[in-house]
Amino acid sequence: MTGDKATEDDIARTFKREMLSCLPSLRxxxxxxxxxxxxxxxxxxDAIMKAWAKQNSFEPGTxxxxxxxxxxxxxxYSQARKRGREIQDSDGLFTERLAVHPAQHGNLDMQDFRRALDRLADDQREAIILVGASGFSYxxxxxxxGCALGTIKSRVNRARNRLQELLQVSGEQDYGPDPDTAAITNRAFAG
Structure with a gap:
């Protein structure tokens, strides 16, 4: 047991000595x-701290x-990627212009969608949930x-059409905030 401890201590000292000898080249x-x-x-x-924490993964003699x-x-490179996702805003100009759409519109839209979904025929609701929400293929x-492929495609298509009808959605312009809210938010972004 004592021999094992001495060997572990020797390995730790050797690791530390080798690591310290690399500092000038590393810098x-x-x-x-x-x-x-x-x-x-x-x-x-940062590199030395990571190496120290992972010294057990270092193969002595390599x-x-x-x-x-x-x-x-x-x-x-990890820090560079992280900095690429960060925005420098020391004077607060970006923060002052930051605006988001109010959450209540999304909540109301979701309530409307749930009510419309409940009004679908059971087989259509099941099909649209499986394909549209759960990510299953047709x-x-x-x-x-337990039905034919064409039957599922038909049910999904009928469910989509019925949802559009119930929600009074005719195109892309019907998604998102109403025109008045969008105008206010856009003015906030334009500054």
């Missing part, structure tokens, strides 16, 4: 990626430098309902 690589000394230091710190460079490179829905 130079981080600087070449980021172009900024402070970002390079942050990248190195190339520590290559392993650390891979971790650092992956961290750099073939899968036909098997579930």
């Amino acid at each position: 130079a690589f981080a600087y070449s990626l980021s172009g900024k000394p402070d970002r390079a230091d942050d990248l190195v710190q 190339n520590m430098k290559a392993w650390l460079f891979t971790i650092l490179r992956n961290e750099f 073939e899968e829905a036909a098997v579930i309902c």
Whole structure:
């Protein structure tokens, strides 16, 4: 047991020593990626922290430098992707112009849709829910309902037409906020 502990301690010391010896090269690589000394230091710190947390996955005797460079490179690109999704708004201009449609319209539309769905014939409601809401193919829905493929297609088509009729939807313009609400929201976005 004592021999095993000494071996584990030796492995941990060797890991730490090898990792520390790679720091100058790691920092130079981080600087070449980021172009900024402070970002390079942050990248190195993040890479070292990840490597330290995952040291059990490092194979002793393999190339520590290559392993650390891979971790650092992956961290750099991961942060770059994250920054690509973020918006810099330090002066608050974007936030001031931010507007969303009120939720009550969506809630009312959903209530109308549920009432219309309840008014469909049972076989049509079942078909439209299987294909339109549950994501089953026509073939899968036909098997579930125990009917022919053409029957399911017909039921779905009749259900769609009936829903349009009940909801008084004739085209794309009938979706979303009413014209008055849209005009107000659009003015808020135009600033």
